[in-house]
Amino acid sequence: MNHPAVAGRDEANAPQRLVDIADLHVGFQSPERYVHAVNGVDLTLERGEILTILGESGSGKSVTLRTLMRLLPEKRAHLRGRVNVDGRDVLAMSRRELSRYRGRSVAMIFQEPMLSFDPVFRIGDQIAETVRRHEGVSHAQGLARALELFEMVRIPSAKRRLGNYPHELSGGMSQRAMIALALSCRPKLLLADEPTTALDATVQIQILLLLKELQRELGMSIIFVTHDVGVANEVSDRIVVMYAGRIVESGSVGEIIGRPSHPYTIGLMASRASGEQRGQRLNAIPGAPPDLSLLPSGCAFAPRCPRAVDTCRETLPAAREVSVSHWAACHRLEA
Amino acid sequence: MMNTANHLTDDPAVRLDPTRDRGGKAQPLLSVRGLRKHFILKRDGWGKPASRVHAVDGVDFDVHKGETLGIVGESGCGKSTTARLLMHLLAPDAGEVIFDGDPVGGLGGLSLREMRRQMQMVFQNSYSSLNPRMSVEESIAFGPQVHGLGRRESRQRARRLLDQVGLSPALFANRYPHELSGGQRQRVNIARALALEPRLLILDEAVSALDKSVEAQVLNLLVDLKREYGLTYLFISHDLNVVRYISDRVMVMYLGKVAEMGDTEALYRAPAHPYTRALMSAMPSMDPNRRTERAPLVGDPPNPIDLPPGCRFCPRCPLVVDECHRREPDLMALGDGAHSAACLRAAEVSGLDDASLATSQEESP
Numbered sequence: 262m263n264h265p266a267v268a269g270r271d272e273a274n275a276p277q278r279l280v281d282i283a284d285l286h287v288g289f290q291s292p293e294r295y296v297h298a299v300n301g302v303d304l305t306l307e308r309g310e311i312l313t314i315l316g317e318s319g320s321g322k323s324v325t326l327r328t329l330m331r332l333l334p335e336k337r338a339h340l341r342g343r344v345n346v347d348g349r350d351v352l353a354m355s356r357r358e359l360s361r362y363r364g365r366s367v368a369m370i371f372q373e374p375m376l377s378f379d380p381v382f383r384i385g386d387q388i389a390e391t392v393r394r395h396e397g398v399s400h401a402q403g404l405a406r407a408l409e410l411f412e413m414v415r416i417p418s419a420k421r422r423l424g425n426y427p428h429e430l431s432g433g434m435s436q437r438a439m440i441a442l443a444l445s446c447r448p449k450l451l452l453a454d455e456p457t458t459a460l461d462a463t464v465q466i467q468i469l470l471l472l473k474e475l476q477r478e479l480g481m482s483i484i485f486v487t488h489d490v491g492v493a494n495e496v497s498d499r500i501v502v503m504y505a506g507r508i509v510e511s512g513s514v515g516e517i518i519g520r521p522s523h524p525y526t527i528g529l530m531a532s533r534a535s536g537e538q539r540g541q542r543l544n545a546i547p548g549a550p551p552d553l554s555l556l557p558s559g560c561a562f563a564p565r566c567p568r569a570v571d572t573c574r575e576t577l578p579a580a581r582e583v584s585v586s587h588w589a590a591c592h593r594l595e596a
Numbered sequence: 597m598m599n600t601a602n603h604l605t606d607d608p609a610v611r612l613d614p615t616r617d618r619g620g621k622a623q624p625l626l627s628v629r630g631l632r633k634h635f636i637l638k639r640d641g642w643g644k645p646a647s648r649v650h651a652v653d654g655v656d657f658d659v660h661k662g663e664t665l666g667i668v669g670e671s672g673c674g675k676s677t678t679a680r681l682l683m684h685l686l687a688p689d690a691g692e693v694i695f696d697g698d699p700v701g702g703l704g705g706l707s708l709r710e711m712r713r714q715m716q717m718v719f720q721n722s723y724s725s726l727n728p729r730m731s732v733e734e735s736i737a738f739g740p741q742v743h744g745l746g747r748r749e750s751r752q753r754a755r756r757l758l759d760q761v762g763l764s765p766a767l768f769a770n771r772y773p774h775e776l777s778g779g780q781r782q783r784v785n786i787a788r789a790l791a792l793e794p795r796l797l798i799l800d801e802a803v804s805a806l807d808k809s810v811e812a813q814v815l816n817l818l819v820d821l822k823r824e825y826g827l828t829y830l831f832i833s834h835d836l837n838v839v840r841y842i843s844d845r846v847m848v849m850y851l852g853k854v855a856e857m858g859d860t861e862a863l864y865r866a867p868a869h870p871y872t873r874a875l876m877s878a879m880p881s882m883d884p885n886r887r888t889e890r891a892p893l894v895g896d897p898p899n900p901i902d903l904p905p906g907c908r909f910c911p912r913c914p915l916v917v918d919e920c921h922r923r924e925p926d927l928m929a930l931g932d933g934a935h936s937a938a939c940l941r942a943a944e945v946s947g948l949d950d951a952s953l954a955t956s957q958e959e960s961p
Contacts, residue, residue, distance in 0.1 A: 318778075431896040431899075488808065489808075491881065518883075518884050536837070545809060
């Protein structure tokens, strides 16, 4: 898929971008079927930018994120396309290069913080160990860095908390500890895979605000993956919407939330329950997302789309400009 | 199984038709008084409880006939424990549950079996609540069969219900849970809950695990079914938007107690408990020009083990005064009585705007 943002790009500017993904395809082979998880994604990220990938389960948002970190199972996952981060080709990296790249250039936080820590070691020691391995300093220096990090992610009584075991921390606190661990080697890019989905509302907003503050303080870039439009609105500079392994719309927060153009994005916004629709039926999107092993030849959203015509079912829509920074992949934008 | 306290009639078809409305429209369908459940964590040398989780700590509420009562709160507030206590999946320590005038359990009351025919529950995890070795049709027909409906009739009923929840019986009746998507499984769970023709449905985070586009479909289904069968819902969720959409009245829980209760619109327009205020301003904004700048509360919800003296929201409350540490506030009516809050300063809070709440937070160290 060739969209205006790529077509009009000046090659000389490319190295300045932190992330440059072009025509990425990811498929998974299982004995019975081949699942097309990501189907031609083009994505760029400027330095210091917060980008959100918005999508539902099976949209390919997490797979795209994991590809940036090369976390997918090597044997089963088939990768095709270009993934450059900070001028380096991620798909061509050797194992040694990868272990240097992970942590220092790119780090990731997950939905379930407890799984990022080993339950039988103290949190402080685990962070110190990470710093020691990546930066070759002593354990004591690593611990000092861990304390610094705990203060940075605003964990109260940080010194005491370093001696805690993972199970002794509450949900919000362990999420902060995981952010500290991810930032321990000063990555340029932080990947966040639904990091607040399992948290309570009053804690979620604290973590979202913390991530925004840290981004400003450290000048890093963040790619945030979520299914929640509200969360996307709170954190992002730019949003891309994914459906069935493709980006269907891309624009600034204001453009996506305020003037969604792709019928899927419009449907997603309209189906949100709120107080205004009390007593009325919600405008739910009918049907279900397509089976990724049997993708239709045309637009994957066509079977559920109120605007679909024959063209939609036959040919894949190209990206079309809505405004300079806003595009959508739809044949029927004007309909 | 067949000889439980079932005094109605021997004809199974009639027996399954619940003795509908008894006390009339004005009598609450469900009345809960002083419901309490403490989980004991540790005991001392004498076997006495040394520390306990105050999961549900004296909760009173009514569910009126035909309404949807929403329960909101964060993890550990006791909303799911309340649901499980009502279904007697957990035995309450104390308290009374009255279903349409009949006390549940105990001598002369409604038997658990009878109660569960009138009251059914749908859980959050659509997969673990279905038996993986039963087809969808068998799962739905199981309840009616246990309650004495013939095998053929039960299956017919299952097929009719599948159709009603939007799954074509021809396609789905013989499928197994692992062959369905999350949304489809939740529809099956709803059909199964309806198979005994209950009057009250408890929905415990029933749509929370679904994708947004599927969630909207299931919410529409719930609204349709409610109208069609004259159901009453107890809708438990952490999602304030969904609760506002579906509920007639809302109850806000905090650490095992009711913090605030009232008609949905009144409560959302003028929340009277500082905790409800905080919960509402913690909702992610949907306006790119008005993003949240400051978190309304710091820290996590405390665990309900060591409760502070006085009001349990004290340690996190931006409006706390000395009196709050001394006295635990009861749920008190505000104005017309349809709206009540357990806060000493409730009358002031509902008049405040967000800005003044934020300033008072800054002043308090």
